[in-house]
Amino acid sequence: xxxxxxxxxxxxxxxxxxxxxxxTLCSQEPTTRTEAITxxxxxxxxxxxGDGNGDYTIADGTVSGRKLTVTAQASETVTNTGxxxxxxxxxxxxxxxxxxxxxxxxxxxxxxxxxxxxxELRDPS
Numbered sequence: 001x002x003x004x005x006x007x008x009x010x011x012x013x014x015x016x017x018x019x020x021x022x023x024t025l026c027s028q029e030p031t032t033r034t035e036a037i038t039x040x041x042x043x044x045x046x047x048x049x050g051d052g053n054g055d056y057t058i059a060d061g062t063v064s065g066r067k068l069t070v071t072a073q074a075s076e077t078v079t080n081t082g083x084x085x086x087x088x089x090x091x092x093x094x095x096x097x098x099x100x101x102x103x104x105x106x107x108x109x110x111x112x113x114x115x116x117x118x119x120e121l122r123d124p125s
Contacts, residue, residue: 003124010066010121011058017068017097017119018056020089021049025106025114026098027082033095036088042080042106045073045114049091067120074113078106087117 025043030036037044047070048054054071061067083105089097097119106112 025084
């Protein structure tokens with residue numbers, strides 16, 4: 001028996017992630033919004049929420065399914081010194097999504113740029 005999911009279902013999940021109005025570089029994996037924006041936060045970036053509003057774009061997946069592309073963020077100010085290895089996305093109340101990233105050492109008052117990021121939800125197989 002085959003499996004299927006409509007693009008609207010995948011888009012709904014990606015749309016929710018795209019409601020994030022803050023992206024943070026964290027020194028370890030946060031499990032709560034407070035950890036993402038305070039405890040482990042090294043850099044916080046204000047994001048423009050919503051698909052097609054500037055920071056987020058939903059489209060067909062590279063492999064299959066659908067993807068959310070987060071635009072690159074240039075020269076963001078470092079708040080806390082440390083080594084970042086996770087990126088978190090939060091709205092006003094919820095930690096919405098966390099992913100790993102290549103470890104990067106940052107120093108307070110310096111700047112760091114983020115490459116574009118893709119979150120892909122593949123079709124079921």
